[in-house]
Amino acid sequence: MALLFYPEFEVVRNENRCIACRVCERQCANEVHTIDSESGLMLSDETKCVNCQRCVSLCPTRALKIVKSDCTFRENANWQDDTIKEIYKQAHSGGVLLSSMGNPKPFPVYWDKILINASQVTNPSIDPLREPMETKVFLGKKPSRIERDEKGNIKFKLPPQLELSMPVMFSAMSYGSISYNAHKSLATAAEELGIYYNTGEGGLHEDFYVYGENTIVQVASGRFGVHEGYLKAGAAVEIKMGQGAKPGIGGHLPGTKIVGDVSRTRMIPEGSDAISPAPHHDIYSIEDLRQLVYSLKEATEYKKPIIVKVAAVHNIAAIASGIARSGADIIAIDGFRGGTGAAPTRIRDNVGIPVELALAAVDKRLRDEGIRNNVSLVVGGSIRSASDVVKAVALGADACYVATAALLALGCHLCRTCQTGKCNWGIATQREELVKRLNPEIGKEHLVNLMVAWRHEIKELMGGMGINSVEVLRGNRLMLRGIGLTEKELEILGISHAGE
Amino acid sequence: MNNIEGKVRIPSGCAIAAVISKDGNRMTGEKIVESMKPMHDRSNGLGGGFAAYGIYPEYKDFYALHMFFNDRAARKECEAFLKERFEIVKSEIMPTRKIPAITDEPVIWRYFVAPLQSNLHNLQLDEKEYVARTVMKINCEMSGSFVFSSGKNMGAFKAVGFPEDVGVFYKLDEYEGYSWTAHGRYPTNTPGWWGGAHPFTLLDYSIVHNGEISSYDANRRFIEMFGYKCTLQTDTEVITYIMDYLLRVQKLTLNEVASVIAAPFWSTIDSKTDLYDKQKHEYLRTVFPSLLITGPFSIVFGFNGGLMALNDRLKLRSMVVGEKDDKVFIASEEAAIRVMEPNAENMYAPAGGEPVIIKVKEGAF
Amino acid sequence: MMIDVTGLEFNEINQKLRESDNKVILQGCLGQRFIASGMKDKNIAIDGIPGNALGAYLNGASITVNGNAQDAVGDTMNDGKIIIHGDIGDAAGYAMRGGKIYIKGNAGYRAGIHMKEYQDKVPIMIIGGSAGSFLGEYQAGGVIVVLGLNTNGKLVSNFPCTGMHGGKVYFRGEPPKSVFPKNVCLKLATQEDMKYIEKQIVEYAEIFGYNKDEILNAPFTVATPDSNNPYKQMYVAN
DSSP states (O other): OOOSSOOSEEEEEOTTTOOOOOHHHHHOTTOOEEEOTTTOOEEEOGGGOOOOOHHHHHOTTOOEEEEEOOOOOOOOSSSOHHHHHHHHHHHHHOOEEEEOSSOOSOOOOGGGGEEEOOOOSSSOOOOTTTSOOBOOEEESOOOSSOOBOTTSOBOOOOOOOEEESSSEEEOOOOBTTBOHHHHHHHHHHHHHHTOOEEOGGGOOOGGGGGGGGGEEEEEOTTOTTOOHHHHHHSSEEEEEOOOTTSTTOOEEEOGGGOOHHHHHHHTSOTTOOEEEOSSOTTOSSHHHHHHHHHHHHHHTTTOSOEEEEEEOOTTHHHHHHHHHTTTOSEEEEEOTTOOOSOEEHHHHHHSSOOHHHHHHHHHHHHHHTTOGGGOEEEEESOOOSHHHHHHHHHHTOSEEEESHHHHHHHTOOOOSOGGGSOOTTSSSOOOHHHHTTSOHHHHHHHHHHHHHHHHHHHHHHHHHTTOOBGGGTTTOGGGEEESSOOHHHHHHHTOEETTO | OOSSBTTBOOOEEEEEEEEEETTOOOEETHHHHHHTGGGGGGOOSSOEEEEEESOOGGGTTSEEEEEEESSHHHHHHHHHHHHHHEEEEEEEEOOOOOOTTSOSOOEEEEEEEEEOHHHHHHHTOOHHHHHHHHHHHHHHHOTTEEEEEOOBSEEEEEESSOHHHHHHHTTGGGOEESEEEEEEEEESSOOOOGGGSSOEEETTEEEEEESOOSOHHHHHHHHGGGTOOOSSOOHHHHHHHHHHIIIIISOOOHHHHHHHHTOOOHHHHHTOOOHHHHHHHHHHHHHOGGGOOOSSOEEEEEETTEEEEEEOTTOOSOOEEEEETTEEEEESSHHHHHHHOTTOEEEEOOOTTOOEEEEOOTTOO | OEEEOTTOOHHHHHHHHHHSOSEEEEEEEESOOSTTTTOOSOEEEEEEEOOSSTTTTOEEEEEEESSOOOSSTTTTOOEEEEEESSOBOSSTTTTOOSSEEEESSOBOTTTTTTOOOBTTBOOEEEESSOBOTTTTTTOEEEEEEEOOTTTTTOOBOSSTTTTOOEEEEEEESSOOOSOOOTTEEEEEOOHHHHHHHHHHHHHHHHHHTOOHHHHHSSOEEEEEESOSOTTGGGEEEO
16 A cells, blocks of 8 residues: 655664664564564554654664654645645544644644743842752631631631642542553552642552552542542542643543453453543533532542642633632642543643643632632643742642653653554553553662752752741732733733833 | 822831830830931931821720821812711810921821711721721812821821921921820831821821732732722831721731731741641731731831731841830831830830730720 | 422531431431432432533432432442432443433433442442443443333433443343444353343333333343453553
């Protein structure tokens, strides 16, 4: 059959260095590399290459590199390469385009257009290495009135709270979409760091109940693996209404991935598709959300905070206001650059809004309505660094959810083909021989390293601003300035322009 | 009002001083005005002011509104508004002295008022909330009018100028109060607006403050959820509203308020051995995280019947306390105290986050 | 043990249930939601109208409602039994994974939506009357039986079994006229099917005072999904 188009990547093999050890061949689940038995030379089938860089990383003689193919269609600013190729793919298959990970299109990244303040003269900056610098936060509803007993002592009545050693958590990735070892790395790292990881909608593997104190269990429309013991196992329950990468779209884990432990954890038979409908079919309106929130509170006897996770969409401020009045303790907002194991390309690249704008709008609306204290705000959807975290908190977030950054720490190279289930890094796969490539001990170590480094950086940035507790960085928008933003963007972000 | 203050945020450094008689003995303003002289270099002539308690015994049941107006028209408009909401028992021009150091004064009046009971009933508000909302409304919405003092039997006096001149201007030597606080301002901008001077007050609460806080916008955006409007964008204003919210609305004690705004570090709380005290600190920090104040500050908070002095938890600003007989003195510098009382005793610098609370004997004020 | 729940909030009712004996009668129920949420070993009878999400996450308890029930009964239930002596509202048995829901009367929209099964857990819902639209939508496992008793032959409204990818739906009597999706096929119930149905009907008939033979004396149609992977062909990797 004729090629639809020239392969996207070329495998460049330096024959002078290649010793035909066949490591590349063994490492590539996509079967790009083979050996020619006659000549003893390594060959490549570039049509199969996804540019995951596994062979490059493991080639002992550094004989390999993967480069972007320079074979292009005739230049056309309107009909770009990707657009043309997508047409070919659809014309030949009749299929809906399916992609993975976050929106790769060049939309504005507002984090990169916001600058952080520092103290000069009028108040002192603080040295984070030698002075106390606090990053602990509590997520959950705060009481609106102090109550006292007959002796006049304060009654320490508090709705359930999550205590975080730093304002970052690992966000939802289901067991099934990622591997056992990836989940184990996240769970053990969360435990060591004093933060939380999130089961995603695929249930909680029996081995990981021991990490319950650092686990957020998710309830999505598919209700996979949801039962009383699961709900009570975690520190909090998250209702997933939507996901930044695919707002308004459900999930579909193909039956081929529902094997062994994944089937057990999801509590569905092996080989059966795991379909998460687009909506929760018991939630067609905001008052129904209140019903699900309270049914979970009843089932967990009011001991766990309930998180409602929504995708950042156009009317997010009003939606969040409704959620804040629904009894939810925490709102998680997922921006349109958030990752996913699989999403229709058109949805991923065109639906939803950036989390920066959503966060600013929601925080403002909740304050205007005087209900900001009813809920905590967690934001995700491409938080890439400690400075993103600091900017998010200063815009009004209580904490951030990170997932893509965590996957990168585990070895992901963002090749964006999770949906194939052939992840050479042992992350987005259930194939045993691939899963074991990710050592959960090392995975944990890398996650802990990353977060420890971020925590230092957060402290350093806070110290520069003369702030020694992250509590009062939250919503402190005076610490931010925009650069190269329009009046309207500044207005929505609630910040001044640099120089003002 | 037509001024830069309130449009932009203006950090400022400052000098503060205070004196109080625990027996409720009244003193003229002379000493406190004098006390500001050795601290002259802590101000830059762009704002000075005083708050005095117990100065209007003959009108002690009425709210004393001290007001700045841009012109006569603004005053007439505001007076019409006041009459809809209050019974005005006395209105007069504020007595002042013409001195070369103080110029460009606005129209300054004071009114002694009582809320109209029928309005209170209709709005289902208690008296203090009603007065506070009215003050907030005038200051936000009526351009050209500004209430700079609104408590009972107390008053604030402030102007653009050095504090020692402001004292002379307002004839503070002719007032007698049992408690006085003073402030000299060093703003890093040139607002030149009288309302921007300190103390900042709401009802009988007054704040004088030194330092620029780093938590400002987090504090402001939180407190504005509860009906306060930070029109001046100054630290002192937001601290005053925080105090009002925690004391009057949440009914916390002064000590508890100190535990919120100058909360100990978590590690300090964790090492506490008194269980109630530990739980109290944990609870207050968890419930009011956005009311923690970080960055340098020293404040003297005045109220009917007492004073509270408080430093930030790292103690980044200076503050000393001394005593003599029934009097307690507080100032940014010891020299200021020695001016008021050369023989002051028990001089000490309170630790960061530890409130110094002085209350006048019950019934003595 | 009898509890008068007139005027009580749902959390108060559940607290009382948790503290009570295993056998409880709730009187004066009027719209309180989440009754018996997540409960294991209670036997609860309800007089009045229980609110939405009755028996959500139910984990083994038995609930009998002596009248009608509202929406989302048995939401995500894992085990136990819910008996409704009247009609039931929308989305009954949403995502239930185990246990039984027996309804004497009719069911609303989306009955048995996204029912599942797992290992020895095969949930069953028997609807005595007829079912509303989207019956068994997204059904992934478990069994729904629609008897069409006293309904003049009406079994189900529009769009039954949309997105069905597991489990079975049985219809008693003439096969329904509704349009089923392409990937769901309708067949006459086999002997094996009938054996299974009979086992379930015995208990059902006893509870509601029917003659089981009269119920079984009719043909049954069974709807099952054609393929376990109904949507796979829709996508192309990009």
